[in-house]
Amino acid sequence: MIVSTSARTNDKLEEKARQIAAELGFSFIKRDKRSVASLQAQYGTGCLIVAKHRLEFHSVDGAEPFFFHPNSASFRVKRLMRGESDPFIDAARLQPGMSLLDCTLGLASDSITASFVTGPAGRVMGIEGNSVLAYIIKHGLTEWESPLQELNEPMKRIEVISGRYQNVLPGLPDQSVDVVYFDPMFTKPILSSKGIAGLRELAVHDELTREIVQEARRVAKQRVILKDHYQSKRFSELGFKQHVRPTSLFHFGTIEAADEMNKEWKE
Incomplete structure (x- = not known):
């Protein structure tokens, strides 16, 4: 990975790009009026461009x-403001003042919606x-x-x-957040959609395991949420109660902290 600036650059923007490169x-690489394609052809890698108002990968x-x-x-958020429902918010049962740990942040759409609901x-x-994606x-945001x-x-x-949830979850105290959320669909074919096609190179292909779900159950005060394809076997294999949405390709699964299923699994 290399870091450069937009074509129209200045000393301030170059210094910002240098700082970001050092942090990551x-x-x-100085732009020197070269195209992004020529930079990539020379260095054979992805490029993070620092522009005046945004970062581009x-x-x-x-x-x-x-x-x-x-x-x-x-x-x-507009729908919620109109008093309509949101499937993720409903599955997580989020309310003002609650806490959520999104283990697969991705484009942050679910986290933004959750932050609106949970409030200050x-x-x-x-x-x-x-x-890079985290940055x-x-x-x-x-x-x-x-x-x-x-x-x-x-x-x-x-x-x-910035980190892998496999490393973050074990270091969190018991029942330290209300809801723990996983959306492993980020690694599925949805990445072929035009709007996020450029993210294939940044995708993290981690498989959700029983051990990680156990960690999530330990950390969650109220529930653990899984979003996945309606045909996914993860729901049953990992102990989630699948909530069927007949008109949707994506379903949510929940493990409630108060449920019997939240006890230690017996082999």
Whole structure:
């Protein structure tokens, strides 16, 4: 990975790019009026471009560059403001003041929506396994100014954790958050959709295991949530109660802290 600036650069922007490169442990390359494609051809790697108002990731496969955008979170928050429901919020049973740990932050749509619901008294943390994506999302959540004012503060409240959930979860205290959430579908064919095609290079292909779910159950005060394809075997194999949504390809599964199923599994 290399870091450079937008074509229209200046000393301030170059210094910012150098700092970001140092933080991420990558090489800073002066743009020198070269195209991104020529930089990638020379160095044979993905490129993080530091522009005035955003960070852009350019993958080596030539897909459209990725940059942070609230995406579907904007529409979801608008629906909630109209008094409509959101399937994720309903499955997690989120309320103002609650806490959520999103173990697969990705594009942060679910975390943004959750932060809107949990409010200033709540807490939303998101773990992202790819350091570059985590950096882009963290920067975007802080710097993005949405025309929907009700979205700006919820975005800024989200705490981004760069790391693998396999490493983060074991270090958290028992019952330290209300809800723990997994959305492993980020590694599925949904990545072929045009809007996020550039993220293939950043995808973390981690499989959810029984051991990790046990850690999540230990950490969760109220419930653990899984989002997956409606035909996924993870629901039954990992002990989740699948909530069927007849018109949707994606279902949510839950493990309630108070349920008998939350006791130690017997082999």
